[in-house]
Amino acid sequence: MQHLLFIFIFSTLLITQPLFAQxxxxxxxxxxxxxxxxxxxxxxxxxxxNKSNINFNLxxxxxxxxxxxxxxxxxxxxxxxxxxxxxxxxxxxNLNIGKVDRIWSFSKRSSLILSSNSRPLEALSxxxxxxxxxxxxxxxxxxxxxxxxxPTKNSLNGKNSMLTGARVVISPSEKLSFEFLQxxxxxxxxxxxxxxxxxxxxPIDTNTGKNSYINKLGGFGLSYTLPSNKNTYRFYSQAxxxxxxxxxxxxxxxxxxxxxxxxxxxFPTTLSIEAIDTRIKKSTHGFxxxxxxxxxxKYDYINYDTVLGVPIDTEGTSIELFGQSHVNKNLDIxxxxxxxxxxxxxxSRHRLSSKRSLGTITTLGIHWEKDGFDLGGSIGYQNMxxxxxxxxxxxxxxxxxxxxx
Numbered sequence: 001m002q003h004l005l006f007i008f009i010f011s012t013l014l015i016t017q018p019l020f021a022q023x024x025x026x027x028x029x030x031x032x033x034x035x036x037x038x039x040x041x042x043x044x045x046x047x048x049x050n051k052s053n054i055n056f057n058l059x060x061x062x063x064x065x066x067x068x069x070x071x072x073x074x075x076x077x078x079x080x081x082x083x084x085x086x087x088x089x090x091x092x093x094n095l096n097i098g099k100v101d102r103i104w105s106f107s108k109r110s111s112l113i114l115s116s117n118s119r120p121l122e123a124l125s126x127x128x129x130x131x132x133x134x135x136x137x138x139x140x141x142x143x144x145x146x147x148x149x150x151p152t153k154n155s156l157n158g159k160n161s162m163l164t165g166a167r168v169v170i171s172p173s174e175k176l177s178f179e180f181l182q183x184x185x186x187x188x189x190x191x192x193x194x195x196x197x198x199x200x201x202x203p204i205d206t207n208t209g210k211n212s213y214i215n216k217l218g219g220f221g222l223s224y225t226l227p228s229n230k231n232t233y234r235f236y237s238q239a240x241x242x243x244x245x246x247x248x249x250x251x252x253x254x255x256x257x258x259x260x261x262x263x264x265x266x267f268p269t270t271l272s273i274e275a276i277d278t279r280i281k282k283s284t285h286g287f288x289x290x291x292x293x294x295x296x297x298k299y300d301y302i303n304y305d306t307v308l309g310v311p312i313d314t315e316g317t318s319i320e321l322f323g324q325s326h327v328n329k330n331l332d333i334x335x336x337x338x339x340x341x342x343x344x345x346x347x348s349r350h351r352l353s354s355k356r357s358l359g360t361i362t363t364l365g366i367h368w369e370k371d372g373f374d375l376g377g378s379i380g381y382q383n384m385x386x387x388x389x390x391x392x393x394x395x396x397x398x399x400x401x402x403x404x405x
Contacts, residue, residue, distance in 0.1 A: 359384025
C-alpha cells in the first residue's frame with residue numbers, strides 16, 4: 001500500500017494550487033464502530049473479522065480529479081488503507097486506483113462474483129459509461145463497461161495471486177437491465193498491481209492445456225422494474241458459474257430477489273426477499289462438484305481469507321427478508337431476518353464450519369443523520385454456530401458513529 005499512499009499524496013499536491021480555490025472541495029470525517037461478536041454478513045461498517053474499528057477519512061477533489069485517504073485502526077489488522085483511492089474522470093471514462101468496495105450485481109446486498117464481503121481489492125480499474133444513440137431505443141437507454149485488475153491476498157496456498165475482472169451492463173430502458181460478468185485468477189505474488197494479462201478474459205478452455213493455470217468465474221444477471229401508481233416492484237437475478245464447459249460458464253450458483261418500494265406510505269418503505277444457493281452438483285466431466293464454487297485445485301476465491309462472493313461461501317443457501325423504513329429526513333429503520341444453511345456437504349475444509357450448520361440471524365437497526373453527524377446501531381439474535389469463523393449463538397449488537405468536518 002506504500003505506492004497507493006504515495007500516489008494519493010502526489011495527486012493531492014497537484015490539485016491544491018491554490019488550496020481553497022472555488023472548484024476545490026475538502027472533507028474530513030472521523031468515525032468509530034463496534035460489534036459485540038462475530039456475525040455473518042451484517043452489511044454495516046464492520047468486516048466479518050473485526051469487532052471494533054476507528055477510521056479517519058480525508059476527501060479532496062478538484063475538477064476531474066478526486067481522492068480519499070482512509071486510515072482504519074481495528075482489532076484484526078492494526079492499520080489498513082481500505083477505501084483509499086485516487087479517481088480521474090473525463091467524458092465517459094473513469095480511471096481509479098485504490099481499495100474500493102464493489103458490488104457487481106443488481107442486488108443492494110451482495111454479489112455471487114464480487115461483493116463487499118471481504119476487504120476491498122487493491123485494484124486499478126477503468127469504467128466507461130454512456131447513452132445509446134439509437135432512435136429505436138428509449139431515450140434513457142445506456143451501457144457501462146468496467147475492467148479491474150489487482151492482487152488477491154492469501155488466495156494461492158497462503159500467497160497472493162492476480163484477479164482480472166470485467167462487467168458489462170446494458171439497459172435498453174429505464175425498467176430493464178442486463179449484466180454480463182467474468183473474473184479470472186492467475187499469476188502469483190511476483191506479479192504487481194500493474195501486471196496485466198487481458199487474455200485471461202477471452203473465452204478459452206482453462207481446464208486443460210497451457211491455460212489451466214487460470215481459474216475463471218462468469219455469468220449474467222438481469223433486473224426488471226414494474227412500476228404502478230402507488231408501489232414499484234423490481235425483480236433481479238444473477239447466475240455465476242465455473243469455467244468447466246470449454247470456455248463458457250457452467251455449474252451455476254444463483255441469486256434471485258424481489259423488491260417492493262412503497263414511497264407513498266406514511267413511512268416510505270422498501271421491502272425485499274432474496275435467495276442464494278451456492279451448492280454445485282458434480283459435473284459430467286468431473287471439473288465441478290461439492291465445495292467447488294469458490295475453490296479449485298490451485299486457487300481459493302478469497303481476499304484476506306474471506307470469500308470475494310456471498311457471505312455464505314460455497315455449499316450454502318440463504319433466504320433473507322429485509323427492509324428499510326424512512327421515518328423522516330434524518331431517521332431510517334432497518335430490519336432483517338436470514339435463514340441459513342452452511343456447508344451442506346459436511347466438508348471438513350470449509351472456510352466457515354467443519355460441519356453442516358443451520359441457523360437464523362435476525363436484526364433491527366436505526367440510522368440517524370443530521371448536519372454531518374451519523375449515529376446508528378442494531379440489535380438482534382444469532383442462532384448459529386460456525387466454528388471456523390468463530391460465530392456462536394447469542395444476542396448481537398453493533399454501534400457506529402461518525403462526524404464530518
